């Protein structure tokens with residue numbers, strides 16, 4: 001029997017070994033950051049919350065890791081060697097498999113105008129350096145929560161102000177008056193309502209609504225968006241065209 005208490009193997013209390021949040025246990029976060037100190041800090045705090053992490057030090061490596069590791073969320077530094085965070089974001093958004101991958105950008109204060117570009121290109125959120133790790137973790141959790149709120153198919157309705165989409169009846173109404181939509185217009189609107197606040201590229205919309213074997217051009221998407229706006233004028237301001245990329249439905253509070 002060991003005499004010295006230090007020699008006795010002592011299991012850690014469960015609370016220290018089990019991740020703080022069970023729902024975060026299976027989520028994998030990719031950190032793309034070229035500054036080793038910041039990478040280590042982010043990694044430490046993200047793992048402390050029970051998330052698994054993988055990391056990359058360049059944009060190209062980040063893209064490779066996304067393919068290989070299939071993370072649930074990416075923390076993406078803006079200034080990176082080879083290709084920067086904006087380019088990484090752009091490439092992820094224009095690939096159907098990663099078009100909806102949650103992205104949080106890390107930016108320095110001086111890069112705030114780039115941040116706006118990043119958000120336009122489809123980053124979901126951004127955190128300005130120097131940041132407190134707590135803030136970053138809070139943003140990650142908030143983003144996951146927001147994504148989990150997406151109504152599932154069993155829920156029959158999407159609401160957007162006075163606009164209601166009844167999935168079960170395949171009907172759209174505005175202020176309780178039915179607005180007839182074609183099947184493609186309906187599909188397009190459904191995809192936008194399902195992903196408020198996210199940039200959806202023309203390619204992604206084309207593939208989702210028309211299917212991979214469709215031979216039309218991305219202009220088809222523009223034409224249908226225009227028709228949707230004509231039929232539902234309340235969407236005129238709400239559907240934002242994102243330069244050279246696609247469309248985004250503004251997020252609403254309710």
Ligand code: CA
Pocket residue numbers: 033034035077078079080
């Ligand atoms: Ca950097």
